[in-house]
Amino acid sequence: MKLLLIGSGGREHAIAWKLAKSHKVEKVYCAPGNGGTALEEKCENIKLTSKEELIEFAKKNKIDFTVVGPEIPLVDGIVDDFKSQGLKILGPSKSGALLEGSKAFSKEFMKKYGVKTAEYAVIEDYNEAMEYVNNCAYPVVIKADGLAAGKGVVICMDKEEAKNTIEDFMVKDVFKGSGKKLVIEEYLVGVEASILSITDGKTILPFISSKDHKQIYDGGKGPNTGGMGVIAPNPYCSSEVLREFNENILKPTLEGIQKENMDYTGIIFFGIMITKKGIYLLEYNVRMGDPETQSVLYLMESDLVDLIEASFKGKLDKFPIKWKDKYSCTVIGASEGYPIKYSKGFEISLPSSNECKVFIAGAKIEDGILKTSGGRVLCVVSEGDSLEEARNKAYAYINKVNFKGIYYRKDIGIL
Structure with a gap:
């Protein structure tokens, strides 16, 4: 099989690595890929980004199916465009992608189908927002309605912070249109969990749970990032939590997808909050999370190609997805100054290891040398029979990784 993978981050490197492990796969074309996918077995980077170029490439090279990593192409309707050309592609239709593309649409969907979520208001007027x-x-919690690269959510502790946030979103327009409409919602106290899943429109098959560490500094302090580390499975996701998630979030979500005729064959990600009052849905993503994907796919025993093919055939209800009886820990190595301002172009030194896997995110190969090119540069993933063992392996390795200004949290996996 020849597959096409769209995207260039650490998530895409992990997906490419997992797809390439299938005995069915001859080649994974990564568009545009990164310095990690360039070196991955069976993978090849291609410098294509536009929908038209990608469709033409998929036709010309007889691509068996395409996987979309990031959210922007999905929200822009790439799935509809590929399908209109008779091409197989994993992802929701443009209408389904609104579950991530618009926070307001998403909250109204949750309300309509009885998905348990926080109380909220949708506001488009600046004066009304200030009055609220x-x-x-x-x-x-103040959220930009549209896509904001994972940075459009601010927990405001007081009135002054809330007003400054509204000013940034609605007047200064820091998210270039995405913050012109706001969702303002009640703050929930609890522990967050991420549950990736795949759907064929008839069944939603959840993956093992994970726990992201969003803030830049140890102890969950500082500004939000795209994610500084992950553990899986999430220790707070007890069987009772998962049962409640299934009843109050997953089942009504599937009902909504079906009743809205969303044409949804792809990934759906549930960001949930475990509180003393029960399990609440914070948000949907319509693609795999980053860096949750790296930790979760590392523990997946099943063939990812088989799983995706089952979703195309509408047979997820018959797919016995298998997981290692292990824990995984993912630690992000970032550029100094991330997520605000950082320098790029530094050479990366990676020691060899049988204990860990390194997934590249913001790095590219220049003149045969791997150099930093982004804020989150790489992630180290390890597994163990206990969370402590997985954690120790990840930190033992990342302590030896070297590039100028490398920064990583020291507390990933400490509960």
């Missing part, structure tokens, strides 16, 4: 935060309880 003058009178609401704190803390409060």
Whole structure:
């Protein structure tokens, strides 16, 4: 089989690595890929980015199916365009991608189908937003309606912070249109969990749970990032939590997808909050999370190609997805100054290891040398019979990774 993978981050490197492990696969073309996919067995980077170029490539090279890594192409309707040309592609239709593309649409969907979620208000007027935060309880969560690269959510501790956030989103327009409409919602106290899953429109098959560490500094302090580390499975996701998630979130979501005729064959990611009052849905993503993917796929025993093919055939209800009876720990190595301002172009030194896998995110090969090219540069993933063992292996390795200004949290996996 020849496959096409769209994207260039650490998530895409992990997906490419997992697809390439299938005995069915001869080649994974990564568009555009990165310095990690360039070196991965069976993988080849191609410098294509536009929908038209990708469709033409898929036809010309008889691609068996395409996997979309990031959210922007999905929200832009790439799945509809590929399908209109008779090409197989994993992902939701443009209408289904609104579950991530619009926070307001997503919250209205949850409300309509009885998905348990926080109380909220959708506001498009600046003065109305200011009036709302003058009178609401704190803390409060303010979300940009549209895509904001994982940075459009602010937990405001007081009125001043809320007003500054509204100013940034609606007036300064820091997210170039995505913050012109806001979702302002109640702040939930609890522990977050990420549950990736795949759907064929008839069944949603959840993966093992994971726990992301979003803030830049140890102890969950500082600004939000795209994610600084992950553990899987999430120790807080007990059988009771998962049962409640299934009843109050997964089942009504599937009902909504079907009733809205979303034409959804692809990944659906549930960001949930485990509270004393029950399990609440924070958000949907319509693609795999990053860096959750790296930890979760590392523990998947099943062939990812078989799983995707089962989704195309509408047979996920018959697919016995298998997982290693292990824990995984993923630690992100970032550029100094991330997520605000950072320098690039530094050479990366990676020691060899049988204990860990390194997935490249923001790095490219220049003149045969791997150099930093982004904020989150790489992630180290390890596994163990216990969370502590997985954690120790990951840190033992990342302590030896070297590039100028490397920064990583020291507390990933400490509960």
